[in-house]
């Protein structure tokens with residue numbers, strides 16, 4: 241404690257940002273009397289380069305904010321009413337352990353479902369102490385498919401997730417195709433490298449239904465219709481094969497399946513691809529011709545193109561381009577995707593294998609809770625996830641969470657839309673209050689994050705809580721870590737020696753290949769035969785129309801508009817959604833608005849067979865006609881009737897990887913004063929913990 245009258249001392253501590261963002265910034269945190277007063281980017285990390293996004297600059301508003309969960313609490317009123325009574329940790333954990341034991345003994349442990357995603361979590365807070373508990377208990381397993389499942393299946397199938405081109409090597413490229421990704425928002429530290437590339441004369445192409453910041457700076461912006469990337473990529477392949485521009489020597493030496501890919505690309509002339517994708521055939525031809533003759537040429541494949549019925553095949557066709565066109569083997573050439581797998585780290589600290597219990601695709605959770613095919617789920621343990629806000633088919637998800645016979649635990653940092661439905665809420669620490677490992681997936685970086693402040697309220701780290709539950713359920717074995725600190729040391733001890741030593745000494749590890757691998761020079765496919773598999777048969781069997789088979793647009797005359805929900809600069813997924821923000825509006829093209837008599841700021845009803853959302857209109861030319869956009873990660877409080885775009889997203893699955901089809905929502909929109917039917921508001925009530 242500072243003496244009365246003494247000036248509070250200011251100190252600086254470094255840590256790392258583990259949020260679901262490719263950049264994994266090193267943070268410089270300013271503290272005064274043990275409280276965070278400022279969060280900024282460190283200059284020690286050349287990717288962070290002294291600046292960070294506004295979201296994390298304001299992260300202390302979450303840490304100390306009104307919505308922060310400070311104590312364990314149990315439900316008082318009806319489900320979803322947000323009325324809780326504070327209890328001790330002991331009472332809360334006893335209650336949960338007892339409920340788990342009872343559920344296992346009566347309904348079987350598979351009727352317990354851990355519901356998590358963990359995108360903003362490193363080795364400490366996801367798949368460690370939690371996995372020890374749930375694997376030993378034998379609960380149902382969760383397929384974490386809301387993100388990166390289709391792109392992941394494609395990248396794994398074709399290349400075994402080979403390390404890809406990193407930010408630092410973009411300036412070496414002479415052509416960069418940015419496909420379905422919006423780095424101006426979703427990975428801002430790429431932007432200076434893109435600028436450097438442009439300054440060196442790189443030709444930049446962006447494929448995105450919206451004129452994003454990168455698209456507006458690009459030499460060519462192709463405002464592709466959502467879900468129609470596959471024909472575009474296949475038309476380029478067709479051109480390469482037909483015109484003798486494919487790199488036959490590379491294909492012979494380093495690939496399998498080229499003939500099958502060629503056959504599937506065969507029908508896709510530029511004219512047909514242009515018609516389906518809403519683009520200009522001449523521009524597509526121009527893109528293909530330039531790509532064929534330019535080197536180094538880089539394709540950056542994002543996640544916007546995966547969130548639909550064709551997402552897996554689209555990603556595979558995009559990732560196949562550098563192999564067919566022979567773009568590997570030079571710095572700045574090849575492809576760029578998630579680099580999370582580049583470290584080749586196996587979670588050896590987790591000795592327990594996954595049990596062969598039933599696997600549940602998280603995109604189907606709403607349906608599973610409301611109309612189970614076989615055994616129902618009777619207990620949910622939600623952590624590292626905000627399912628009510630982020631899962632497709634929100635109405636069904638909410639109906640499931642409303643079930644009186646479902647016992648729901650929500651372990652989170654703030655009172656989320658999901659926590660409102662909890663029977664027990666548990667307060668979690670944030671990354672400023674616990675250890676975690678932050679792995680970048682843009683640049684190849686790995687850092688150890690440390691607590692910079694004491695835990696706020698009675699919040700506790702995941703490892704402490706899951707280890708304690710294991711003990712209460714008598715599932716602990718010798719050698720389990722006792723707490724967060726021991727768990728962190730166990731991870732360090734299991735990492736490859738050099739990485740562990742680096743992290744102990746510097747909090748940051750030296751990356752493999754100096755962090756700048758050149759594809760087909762330093763790194764090769766991690767497939768079984770170390771070749772690029774352009775036509776993996778398991779993917780061909782999985783996709784409903786076969787690999788590279790195109791499924792037509794789900795639009796109907798009744799629901800003609802494609803609703804997409806891209807990442808915004810306000811939240812990371814739904815994290816930080818509790819903080820104040822400008823009113824959330826629906827982006828709509830002025831032509832589509834005029835056809836419906838809609839003007840700027842009008843209150844709209846947007847609906848389809850799954851539900852409806854009440855929201856105001858924002859007219860913008862930065863969106864292709866026939867498409868509307870509402871940000872990803874908004875909370876129920878952000879619309880007038882308490883639903884987000886996910887109320888309109890189908891729970892159908894993408895062709896590969898069982899991924900989410902958020903952007904397959906097809907909707908109609910009208911002014912609310914026209915033909916509006918009265919609908920009761922479902923905005924969540926204010927919460928109380930007494």
Ligand SMILES: Nc1nc2c(c(=O)[nH]1)N[C@H]1C(S)=C(S)[C@@H](COP(=O)(O)OP(=O)(O)OC[C@H]3O[C@@H](n4cnc5c(=O)[nH]c(N)nc54)[C@H](O)[C@@H]3O)O[C@H]1N2
Nearest residue numbers: 420421422426447466467542543544545806807811812813
């Ligand atoms: N600020 C911020 N940063 C984030 C996140 C966040 O929520 N906020 N989320 C993080 C996470 S979890 C992820 S997965 C990544 C996602 O990062 P991105 O890969 O950028 O994903 P999205 O924002 O979903 O979509 C990217 C772009 O694809 C466009 N798009 C939509 N549908 C299609 C389509 O069918 N084809 C094509 N070609 N483009 C399409 C959208 O208009 C959007 O501009 O970002 C991470 N970074």
Ligand SMILES: Nc1nc2c(c(=O)[nH]1)N[C@H]1C(S)=C(S)[C@@H](COP(=O)(O)OP(=O)(O)OC[C@H]3O[C@@H](n4cnc5c(=O)[nH]c(N)nc54)[C@H](O)[C@@H]3O)O[C@H]1N2
Nearest residue numbers: 357365387623624625626630651668805813814815872902
């Ligand atoms: N409509 C639409 N929906 C989407 C998408 C879209 O494009 N459109 N994108 C999808 C994508 S890309 C993703 S990745 C998912 C993400 O969906 P989620 O994984 O659910 O991500 P968040 O909504 O940020 O929720 C993470 C929660 O975990 C909590 N948390 C963070 N760290 C800890 C911890 O250490 N312990 C505990 N106990 N809790 C913690 C945070 O406070 C937060 O509430 O959303 C998907 N949903």
Ligand code: SF4
Nearest residue numbers: 257261264265293296
């Ligand atoms: S969210 Fe991304 S840009 Fe923001 S601080 Fe974290 S790593 Fe950096």
Ligand SMILES: [Mo]
Nearest residue numbers: 260359387388
């Ligand atoms: Mo994601």
